[in-house]
Amino acid sequence: MTEPKTPDVAATPGPVKKHGRDGKSNATIYDIAKVAGVNPSTVSRALSKPGRVSAKTQKLIEDAAAELNYQVNPFARALPTGRTSTFGLIVADITNPTFFDIIRGAETTATVRDYTLVLAESAESAVTELTAARRMMATVDGLILASPRMDDDNIRALARDKPVVVINREVDGVPCVVPDVDKGISEAVRSLAANGHRKVAFVAGPPQSWMSARRWDGVQAACEWSRLDAVRLESTKPTVDGGRQVARDVRASGATAVLTYNDLLAIGLMQELQAAGVVVPDQISIVGFDDIFGADFTTPPLTTVRSPLGECGSGAATLLLDLLQGRGEGAETLRVETELVLRGSSGRLLPAG
Template sequence: MNAPVGVSTTPEATRGEQSVTSDVTSDDTAAAETRPGRRSKAPATIYDIAKLAGVNPSTVSRALSKPGRINVKTEERIHAAAKELNYRLNPMARALPTGRTNTLGLLLADITNPMFFEVVRGAERAASRRGYTLILAESQESGEREAEAAERVSPSVDGLVLVTTRLGDEKIQEFAERKPLVVINRQVEGVHGIVPDLEPGIDEALAHLAELGHTALAFLSGPANSWMSRARWDALLAKAPGLGMTIVEIGPGVPTLDGGRDALSRVLASGVTAVLAYNDLMAIGLMRAAQEQGLVVPGRLSIIGFDDIFGSDFTSPQLSTIRTPLGDIGERAIRLTLELIDEYAEGTPARVDASPLPTELVVRGSTGPIQP
């Protein structure tokens, strides 16, 4: 009844009224000058270029983004005009009709966690290689804020990467069906995920501890909803008994220095001689707390972290840790996201690179022979 039907428009106003003067072969240098006003410069548009080069705006558009589509001579003229006007494309104007922003969102739980350094580096590398810009957002380890951030960022990116997300599976799946999405350090039904291969690192770590004579281990687990914490625990649980070692889980805990500190009393009470912590931050926190109590590491307690973050070799003793190939993970996540975008746009099925991303043990000073 009230649907707007067949509205007719009056003729469109003339967009470019002829600017009589300004001979095309203008006074070269003088052109760029900006007189007084405040921050004057209204950036040049393709319409300005078109006028200057004496062609249609659509021709400018093509000359600039479809090399070869246009006569070489014209193309050159247009490029010259663009340079003269110091033209730069308006990404929003381009995004509107095409729906592509050439931008990817990377959501981190906590910028303050050095774990993300290499992920970001790797991601940035892969993205810029393909001409994409990354936009980083932080969720402060809160699922709610993360959902909000994803919501906010989502409309202006072509794809999303969630790093060690705190979101629930359903929420993730929901986002995944709106946009190409990849999760890092997590596996969710129907969603692409990039996870390291824990096995080699864990095998080495367990062998290393066994060799040092440890038989009673503890795992300091991370947040209860952390997929990766669970994965690490599951792997340890599966392997340790086979080597004749006992292992207990202590946690969950917050994945920070304080989370590690807070676990000390439970660690001591458990009577174990070696601890694997969910991540390096917790390992370091635990180590510092132990040292403050006068306990010597590794004499009294051997400690192993996960990830090999920046700073894990600042401590004394330096931290032994199971290194995760974070840079590769970030890089691969972006590459996969890009594949998904192509798949969505062009129908070419994404090839997913399934080669393993192995972890490895880095032996430093925080592990040692069991006290006689």
Template sequence: MKGSITVRDVAKALGVSPSTVSRALSSSDLVAPRTRQLIVDKARELGYTPNNAARGLATGRKGTLGLVVPDLENPYFASVTKGVQARALAAGYSVFVADSDEDSHVERELVRKLKPQVDGLILCSSRMSDADLAALQGGIPVLLINRRMEGLPDVTVNDQEIVRQALEHLHALGHRRVGYAGGPTGSWSDKQRRLGIEQAVPGLAGLEVTSLGSFAPVFGGGQSVADLAVAAGLTAVLAYNDLMALGIIARLHARGINVPDEMSVVGIDDINAATLISPALTTVRAPLRKVGSAAVDLLIESLDPGPVPRAAEYLPIEIIVRQSTAVVPSVIRERPSGNVAGRDERKSHASI
């Protein structure tokens, strides 16, 4: 740290001024090609590394981005983070990653701490209140993922289209009584999806979608959903996300209910684990990494030139049909009521 070599050292070694070295290195073409080459070579030879703090002081740019996610252990956010990280790196930015643990207060605190350290901030699935979010305007550029708010740019997928595709798929398979297992209350995505359901249902003859409630967007969240769905006599469930869908399937399996023969389950996101289970999960794929990289692109764009009013766009989504959904039996399979435990649990056991 103390012995590190500076522009000054490079300059001295060549008998030029620090200014020239700085210019040559920042690739301004204000310097003669020959001297420039000399400087670049010498810099490499001496192993010069620019001091970011100093540069930041002088320019006001820090070369860093901040990313706040609710939970790194959630595969969804892990993928988004990966996308952000890769693109930011390619663009020459380093990224601070912070995990709010699904807590809006922690998140607010993180934002406060991060803000002065970065050139731009990405808030993924922010749990903060609209008011808190609104208060972020006017400072450094802030970009939202999976949320929209007047005055802030965002990257989102079309939640309404997502549920539409999922419901159409189920409807085509003959399902008429479908349940929706909602995400965290206050989640913007959840709101959008409920909206999407309302809009899609009228177009699908005979379809009836009932809300099963709001649940934590994790594996455990799905467990109780399964029971509710069975009790309500539904033939299919659309879950807020894949994790929850996985939980539902696990619970159904534990109760000896066959998926998809007796109950179809659809997830949202297409996380890696969706193909990792059996039956593989039918889900609506959101381009997770791309969401991250798009966010970086947009954010950087708003950093460099004049503020280009970029139109909001949706990233494309698509339904991935796997094995967790099937045609609803023309005659709902009669289940010998007293004999649920009579199914051969052992045989339907060996599976991941």
């Protein structure tokens, strides 16, 4: 049944492949066609073009397919069509828990809609990122870039080739999913103001991060509104360690409340301050960004401006898949809300003891 069509080569069996395709799992539409007594192309149509063949033939073919437990060969399908039912997700840093939820959201949506997720990381390097993106482009139907580091033009160039969705950054002409930071930030700043704080520090993230710039803008605006002083501090890297390192600057700044570019910085900062005997939140209030996994493990648990990361991931995937399946608009930007998650690391400012 499944013998090769060229009987002559069968004479030289060749090396026995340990994991050959000689199992029972490799029925083709030709096999089905033979069993059902129709032409292979009819089988193809029955299996992919709904309604193109008569109900009777349809059933015949489906039965045969089931009997042979047929599964399409994705490569054979991808070759002529270009469709792969696969999309790529490139994250700046797999180490960073911010992306965990994004990955999860994207993966879940992919599975639900019968797509497969392919994952890559750029190690925070624009060059690596572009390389990975190019490589992926060949094998996927579309691409999601989470917090991309490459410049806008490169992103648009990729988007010209296949659908691309960007997370955590706005790029003209490309569909994006961005948390709208204003609501969360203004909630946070108002809460700090209400607790008697007068001077707020913002610990910035990587210089090339679009989102860091947005957050600093938002903090400035909100502070102006609430008539608070805002100072900006720089971090070396957006990690727990970076947070520890910036503690000195924070104390020197004289601010009684700190917002950090992300939760990792906040956690590191809090650890270092507490180690130095500073009581959080009595002496300094700390507010992070993102509400990553583990943000509530700390003592006190971290107050943070939550970005719905899972929603970002699934939203981006949905946007992309809609685009792929032709029911997408164009380059629309999906805005998701941020909100303040009030926990223990921020609160009333007590008079210095």
